[in-house]
Amino acid sequence: MAEVRDRVLVLRHRPYREHDALLVGFGRTQGKFSAVARGVRSSRSHLAAGVQALTLTDMTVYRGRSSLYTIAAADAVRHYPRIRENLERTARAAMLADMLDELWSEHDAAPDAFSLVVEAFSALDEGRPAPAVFLAAFWQIMRQAGFALDLSRCSACGAALEEHPQPGFRAASGPVCGRCRIPGDEELPSASRAWLRRAETLSPDRLGTVLGSRALMEALERQAKHYILYHLGRMPRAFRFWEQVSGPLADAGPEEGDR
Ligand SMILES: [Zn+2]
Missing domain, CATH: 2.40.50.140 (Nucleic acid-binding proteins)
Incomplete structure (x- = not known):
């Protein structure tokens, strides 16, 4: 052996x-x-x-x-004692653990994803705003798993996203341009796009430092849930658990602006 x-x-x-x-x-x-x-x-x-x-x-x-x-x-x-003493931090850590579990096969080495989640756990344990830590880590993990969000092009027609006003976010595919947008697609305002662009290039030790208004964080959270549900075909267990217990975001951080 x-x-x-x-x-x-x-x-x-x-x-x-x-x-x-x-x-x-x-x-x-x-x-x-x-x-x-x-x-x-x-x-x-x-x-x-x-x-x-x-x-x-x-x-x-x-x-x-x-x-x-x-x-x-x-x-x-x-042991991450500060994660364990708080329900939301525990739930967020479990959601990131579920992503590693669901998005990679056994014995499929992914050292960058490992390091990213370890950094996210440290950020949660330091008490940084849990939704901001989670959402930035979420999109970076999706990228590493091969499901990167492309904010430059419409996922339906391929046109530059900025070419038509008022782009949207479609649960099944991601960003869509204003011309392709149909009822049922969410809004994807410029504040969301700016947040996602910053989160996507954030170095792992800075997770949780890009904040946003409560409404923005709630919209980003809905988009993240739709995106993983579409790509996995089901909602990971910890995601369902947190949806049941959280209701509105408990700790979205300051109402406005970035730190
Ligand atoms: Zn389009």
Whole structure:
């Protein structure tokens, strides 16, 4: 059996058999994998702290013939206590974890996506505005997964988006020009386009520093949900959970302007 050590973000954790847990991790060098933590639910386990969901861990796994790895060691690097103490920050972190889980196949290495989500978790743990952290990370992850939002062209006819006034956002495809826009498409005002352009080029350690009005953040959130629903064919679990509990955005940051 091969032994592999990697820095891992634990995406999901669930009880398995009497004393074990099954988890889905995303390693910096090995991408997504499933693993069993044997004996982790017994009181003497030394693995417990390092295999909780939404924890950054230095993990050693054994790879055998099965695609299910066995965890040999897990030393927690960061627990993100401020994420855990707040429902919205927990939900946002879980939504980003779901994106890594749903948008990449097992053993498909994506070190940039890994680093981006680790930076987003740090920003959430520092208490930066959760919707702004989430939305900027969302569009950057979609780009890395091959679903980049093209703000330059109409997704229906290919014309330059600015060529016709009042472009819109179509749930199924993205931005559409004013000529192609039909009832049911959302507005895509210049403030939204400017926000998305800035978020898309933001360096990962600056996530959460591009803010906007409550109405703008709500519109961006609707567009993000429509976009991932269209590309995945379903809404990830943490997205559904947050939609049920949040109602209007709880913490959209200051009403106006950027920091
Ligand atoms: Zn068009």
